[in-house]
Amino acid sequence: MTLFEPFQFEFFRNGFMVATLAGAICGLVGVYVVLRSMSYIGHGLSHSIFGGAAASAVLGVNFYLGAGMWGLLSALMIGRVARRGKIGADAAIGVITTASFALGLALSNVFGQARRSIEAVLFGSILGVTMLEVLAVACVGLLAVAIICAFYRKLLFATFDPEVADVTGVNVGRMEALLMLMLAVTILFTMKIVGVLLISALLVTPAVIARMVTDSFARMLVIAPLVGAACGAVGMVISYHADISSGASIILLAAFVFIVVYTVTGARGRGNAGGMIH
């Protein structure tokens, strides 16, 4: 068995491309997620989208449309509940997204979705990735890059210092909604490969690794997608050869890189990532 053997299969080539792109997009969006201390929302949103995916399947609605709308609605609800200030954002995420996840599970049970299908959604699968999906993920990546380039300074200001950004004329609410939209779309289009339960790790780990090796926000936006893409690509090859789910191998590889960088960068790296690693 050679290293490149799996590339003779079309399903693997498609899965490989999606995993690489997914890693890059998650790394890019993840920079904002970790710097805004929103890691938990990535985790919650992926759970919520699972509920939307199950409901879409039951109602016969297009997966991306149904699950995407569901995810976006959940994100906006979390923001609204948290802004009211009666309960914290973490509690709002806990209630709304886990309820959505439970609903998805219940619908899958009642309407008899195959157990294997649920496992694929939860842990990721490279089977059945079409060229159209590869193109769709590539479009999401281009969209994320375009949004970040166009709103670079506004997003940076709203992330670093939202109160002053608001006074300075930046529409912070709109920037937050844009980030939520980017996050929801990223999770929606990449969860097939990585899985609902593991997607948040792909959002967080490359960004934290990037933070440990650089003190520059602009460089983080380059390093995190590169780390994410490398983990996605190499993780897919490992997944095939070790016969484990794609999500697990990608995340285990990212965790391994994290441990190596954490050890090599020493106190400086840990200092840089202060507040992200507890």
Added chain:
Amino acid sequence: MTSLIELDGISHSYGGPTVLEHVHLTIDEGSFLGVIGPSGSGKTTLLRLVLGNLRPTEGEVRRRANLRIAYVPQVETVNWNFPITVSEVVLMAAAAKWYRPRATESERKRVAELLEQLGLGGFEHRHIRELSGGQQQRVFLARALHRDPELLVLDEPTSGVDVRTRHEVVHLLTDLHRNGTSVVLSTHDINGLAAHLPLIACVNRELIAVGSPAEVLTSSVLERTYGAPMEVLEHGGMLLVTDSPMGIE
């Protein structure tokens, strides 16, 4: 004198008890106003209402049309681990009108000039964490000045800084005011900062008094503001406020 901002009978609550009640306050062009009061008295809420970050639950805030306001937050609220350099912080001031990710040559020049003016020349590429407390405060001041503000609002500008830095900040603000910028700040530091300002507002859920230090820094006003007995002494023409005069040997 033209008024920049008028707070007309404003009250505010965050959903619970009222934090500020029926405040009437006018900030005129050329003002240099210090807001004092104990912790939780509503000083920051008052500033946020002035800035427009908050809307009053009662009353009205009137601002002069196209008023350029800049804000310097408390340095304690800043995430110093954020991966950002001094020049990137200052450049944020132009974020609302620029879509270009990279700064232009003229923007870089303007940032360098501002930093030079504030004694931070050559610090452009330093990470904000590498600066001293006073330098960090000046970086945020540079960001505020990048907007060429007519009204500068500062929340506790001398909180957590040493005496030398406090002097630097006071001198900087005095120079800015002399050059035509109106200044409103909140402070806990009565002797080191508020007593040197031309106008002081005492706040504790309501506006207790507004006036010059001689008018406002009296035992009765301060006792109403802080809810504790306070003495005012005069030393070398300056007023000194103390809450335990008998303890000084």
